[in-house]
Amino acid sequence: MKDTQLHELLQQMTTNEKAEQMSQVVSMLVQSHSETGKITGPIAAMDVAKEDMSKSGSILGASGAKTLKQIQKNYMERHRLNIPLLFMADVIHGYKTVFPVPLALGCSWDLSAVEKSAEIAAKEASAAGLHVTFSPMADLVRDPRWGRVMESTGEDPYLNSEFARAFVRGYQGEDLEQDTDRIAACVKHFAAYGASEGGRDYNTVDMSERQLREYYMPAYEAALEEGAEMVMTAFNTVDGIPATSNRHLMRTVLRNELKFNGVLISDWGAVQETVPHGVAANNREAALKSALAGVDIDMMTPCYKQHLTSLVDSGELSEAVLDEAVLRILQLKQKLGLFDHPYRGADEKREEQLILSDEHRTKARELAAKSSVLLKNDGVLPLNTTQRVALIGPFTDSTDLLGRWAIFGEPADVVTLKTGLTKQLTAVETAAGCDIESITDAQISEARKTADNADVIILALGEPSELSGEAGSKTDIRLSEAQMHLVRSMRELNKPIITILFNGRPLDLRGILDESDAIIEAWFPGTEGGHAVADLLTGAANPSGKLTMSFPYTVGQIPVYYNAFKTGRPKEDLDPNDRYASKYMDAPNEPLFPFGFGLSYSEFTYGDARLSSNDLQPGGSLELSVDVKNTSGITGEETVQMYIRDLVGEVVRPVLELKGFEKIRLEPGEAKIVTFSIHEDLLKYHHHDLAYKADSGDFIASVGTDSQTLQHLRFSYKTHSSVTETVLEERYT
Structure with a gap:
């Protein structure tokens, strides 16, 4: 379909049909079927289920070639103008073959490998019928209390920019219309979502425009320069105005300065959330302000569907605002080839061939090893394969290695640490030792008995995935007291201890660092995590990961990051005994592990x-x-x-x-x-x-x-x- 035909199609649409194209909901609200799609936000609070959203122009969260082809067929048959649906989803670090979380991917410092991971994710997702991924997250992060640090590649604007480019290249390739193995990228969250006060999700952001442009904008801009087709608004305020209704941010900065002419979509419910923010009196005003700000698609609220038509009819909103938004949506559908091939990419046979293929698993295994960071090694690693090993801890045989945002990943497909190690070592005995948050005398007794026969103890510790990701903010970033008790108990046996950490954020490792002879930060390593960590432990892979986010000495230092300003009374320039310096009285200024740090078995x-x-x-x-x-x-x-x-x-x-x-x-x-x-x-x-x-x-x-x-x-x-x-x-x- 040519541009002239798109304009002709636009002229045939009613105002209500335009409002529908500008609305996005989960699949169950477009078509009743057994697959409801992945729910990644509130529904009841949005009242979206009470509105007829069946002709919305895009859906999110559903997947599977057979399912999406049926939804598309039914939708187009009942749509007056036969306009196809857009299918979008959170394919953040892999589809079914799950790679390490983005914070871990950043620690690989390997742009080509990360680009390849995005390419593989796109292949699997496209075969499953998806058109758009809500990735990359280009937010700069400095506060590990915020659970969503796991979705970023770290605290540095230059490095984040390079990774944002790599993700976009991997997802989109060179020609979206011709290459049906690729999907469109949506960079998020515009802007400065990573600076939420107190590390609390959905919270206020308040900073100077100079700081915004200097540190937080570069990665978004890099993704746009690489050709990202979509941008998602942030939940937070920018200069006192919610990003989703911020005309200066979206019209002046994004559209005019950064020259972005693609589709701008709100995050889940963000249009309606301008009401509790206090800048819109009701849903009608929320729709008006967001449309004027240039938001093309309202995700998971009824605001646009309920109010855009009446706003145009009353003269409060020019229909030209709707026209420019809908044209951008139609142009994206055209760029994806959906008018000629509405089932673009969706193929059950190809889906079966691609998903979790040996090639994809091999790449996931390699990248999980590259993304892990060796934080300490007092000569106990790599292991000799004949050593007797006691594998102890709540992550010993856990499949919770995918991370909170691997919404299509299946625990049944995960290689656990126990599975990986037993394939490479001749003598491995296991014990739980404790649960994530609790410990019993019986568990300690079993762990001690298991460790008595071992040459070395491997402790598999960490945070469950539910404690990071969206809405995963915490004030205490230490491991649970149960796990700390297990570490102390194992230390009493005077045997070498190797600690493997599975988590989605930098942690306060006091009490772990001193009691361990070696520490590997494995993050949430993905589908092949157990194999990858076993490769590192045995020396089949040599650690090369380096931190892209500083590990604080204590939570009281936060935010602590390498590229800070020097003060007028820098501690390092004054006498160590001088009280009147910029320093803590009870902790060092420096992080426990700095940006860029990571050990190797090589010298x-x-x-x-x-x-x-x-x-x-x-x-x-x-x-x-x-x-x-x-x-x-x-x-x-x-x-x-x-x-x-x-x-x-x-x-x-x-x-x-x-x-x-x-x-x-x-x-x-x-x-x-x-x-x-x-x-x-x-x-x-x-x-x-x-x-x-x-x-x-x-x-x-x-x-x-x-x-x-x-x-x-x-x-x-x-x-x-x-x-x-x-x-x-x-x-x-």
Whole structure:
């Protein structure tokens, strides 16, 4: 169908039919059938079930080729203009073959592998009849109390941007219409949802526009530059206005500045939630304000369906607003080829062939190993396969390894840690030791008896998936007292302890770190988690993951992140005994584990870093190089990280900013020269007036293995006018 035909189709639609295209509900509200779809938000509170939503233009949560083909057929037969449905769902980190949660994927620092995971997710989802995924989540996160940190790739705007691009490329490919193995990406949550106050979901966000643009916007913008077809609004406020009804944010910033002309959809119920937010008196006003803000699709509320027609009839809302929204929706359906092929991609036979195929499982296993982070190793890893192992803990044989947002993943398909280990070790005995939140004397007794016969104890600990994800906010991010008691009890046996952590957020690991000889942060590793962790334990895989979100020493430090500002009284510049410094009296300022940290079984040695010049000229570049050598007998991968610091800015600049990285593979004894190019664009930042530019002055370029283990080199950059000259010019003009 050509654009002219879309415009003709639009002209044939009634105002009510346009309102229906702009509404989205779960499948059971469009067609009565046994499959209700996955429910990922409230229904009763929205009153959406009381309205006739059967002709809504898109549905979410349903899947399966046979089911969706039947829904599409029935829908088009009763739709006057035969406009096809859009099928959308939360395919966040895999469809049926579930990969590690996005926070873990970020820790792989492997863009090509993450792009491949999104491609595999798209293949499976498309064969199951889906057209759109609500991914990637590009929210920058700094507060592990917020359960949804598991959906982000971390605390750094540059790294999040690179991963957002990789996800979009993997989902969408190069031609959505021709490549039916791909699905459209919807970047979320616009904007700054990761900054919810107190780490509490759906809560207020309050920040300066400069901070918003400097740290929170880059990853969204990167996803849009990569061609993401959709954007989802955030639940939070931005500058005192809920994002979903924020005209400045959506019209001025998203549409005009970022040039986004795709479909903008609300998050679940967010249009109606402008009423309890206090910016709309009722559903009618909520519909009006959200439509004026440019929200094209109202997800899971009756606001648009109930009120858009009467708002147009009364003259309060121009029908042109509906026309531009509906045209964008029709254009997306056209881009997906749905007018010519309404059953696009849905194929029962292909679904059966693709889903959980050996190839997909192999990729999931490899990426789960790459995403895990070795936090500590006092020489006990890797294991010898002949060692007698006691595998103890509530995650010993648990299938709860998928994470909260793997809504289509099946526990029955999960490889547990017990299964993975028993395939690789000759002697494994298991005991529960405790439950997630409780422990009994009998469990301790059984665990001790099991451990008595072992050479080494592996503790499988963590948080259940229900304690993270959406609505999974917590004030206490330690493991339960039951699990802590188990650790202390096992320590009394004076045997090596290896702790495996399964969780969706950074944790307070005091009491775990000191009592463990080795710790692997496995996150929620997905379908092949048990195999992947066993590979790491035995040395079949060499740990290479590095943290993309700092682990706090204690919850009282939060938010704690590597790219913070230096204060006027920095602790490190003053006498340690000086009370009047920016510091805690009962804890260090630094996190327990910093951004970029992660160990390996290999040993990597960095030579002296060097700059090609100490002066960077406008329009030019200089090179930062370092020799990295594998001085061990084990092949391994190392992520070399490059940071820059602006020593004097017009506004305060962070102590470090990641500006480049390269993941290299080195054989035993092999060395490589890693080189980064530094140019003016890497020095730019948003000034007080939001101008995005670089200043003259001195900078520090740093390179190393993590954000705390670095070599520092100084260089200068001079623009045509310095910061001082610019300030004086502004002052006296």
